[in-house]
Amino acid sequence: MGRKIGLSDLGSVRPIFGMGDERDNPLLEPAPVEPTREQVILRRRLTLAAAAVMILVTGLVVTYATVGFAGDLVGDALYAVLIFLIVSFIFVRMNSWRVAVIAILICTGIELFQLTGLPVEIAAVFPPARFVLGTAFDPVDLVAYIIGVLVAAGVTTWRRLD
Template identity: 35%
Template sequence: MLRTDGNRRLLALAGAVAVLAVALFIRAVADGPLEQNSGTALYASLIYAGVFVLRPRTPPLVAGALAIAFCWLVELSQLTGVPAYLSERSLLARLALGVAYDPLDMWWYPVGVLPLVAVHVALRWKDDRRFGSEHAV
């Protein structure tokens, strides 16, 4: 599979763009709980991909834990009112930080990350068997 950091970054970036495209498509055609919950899960998926843009050699379990922890931190920060304040002034802040705390989101973040971790671990295991190398999972 892809062995260089540059290739891993490009793949992670392509994955992030694909997740963003899916999120925008769902937002365009759906509303209500599907739009809200899928957006939350896809946000977490985007963060997971972002970990690999920044650190391509991160093991999948570590990346998953980091992505979920980051999402939970952002969600909990909404209890302070700071993200709402920033969101009033910037669309980017609104997209990245949200506005109001929703306890249901805390469950949807792992829904967006854990399937990616499972697929990533399976692909690395298959790759390791094919090339006879060992990766930390």
């Protein structure tokens, strides 16, 4: 398709409007398309799932590669971040600080459940359960959970500007 060339008012040669050089017309620029609510939720859930997988892998590496107090503290904080991400995935539109409260309550409940001795019995029957339920109560774990969840909530609030 050829272009028609015309003489402008100023005497310069340029294409006549509508004949192939529409980029000069701001009315013909495509309007930005806003994603739908479902697309935003799907994108957020995919991001949360990817982050959860990375935290899970990192937590397993920390658990098996480190020993001592620092390793336990970091591992417990990562466990709490994973719980935070799972709750965020389920309640995708909930405010990050509300998710943080729920995650801290879940982590605290699991830690207090260890006082009953049932997690040890469950882990004896199904060993992977010890990663979810733990085996021994330690009040320092509660501090690590709070730190992990607060850091996760702070990062998600900063990134999403809740």
